[in-house]
Amino acid sequence: GTHIRSCSDEAFLHHSALQKRVSCIARKHGLDVNNDVLNLVSHATQERLRDLVEKLATIAEHRIEIYKM
């Protein structure tokens, strides 16, 4: 059947580790962090890696094609 994924899936990044990382950067700029920022950064990182992995999969496939000839 069709598998539907929604954004309420398990967070991609570890919440507490990400919170530490983000607030450390924000503190250098003298800023507090809105909590929703963490979720957004987690989803965006997932998208960034998904895009890379898709490209890597295509490149790897291509490499095998060349090898066959």
Next chain:
Amino acid sequence: SVQTSMGVQDTKVLDKRRLQELVKEVDPMEQLDDDVEEVLMHIADDFIENVVSAACKIAKHRKSNTLEVKDVQMHLERNWNIYVPGYGSDELRP
């Protein structure tokens, strides 16, 4: 994660299990070498650093004391062409 050091960089934000799940979503037949996994973990770290730092500059520019979703969205959309749905970003659209 590493407990012995207080360094922020030592705390893993991404574990390999989640990364492997992502790869299986893209292509169930795909296998990642260990060193490729390492590189992807690094890329994730760099990405977070880049996005959050740039978003902080945007927040400062609008003279805010708080880093908000819209600051992160603006950087993601303009510099990375990444649109995450569900955050009500209509006000950023031309």
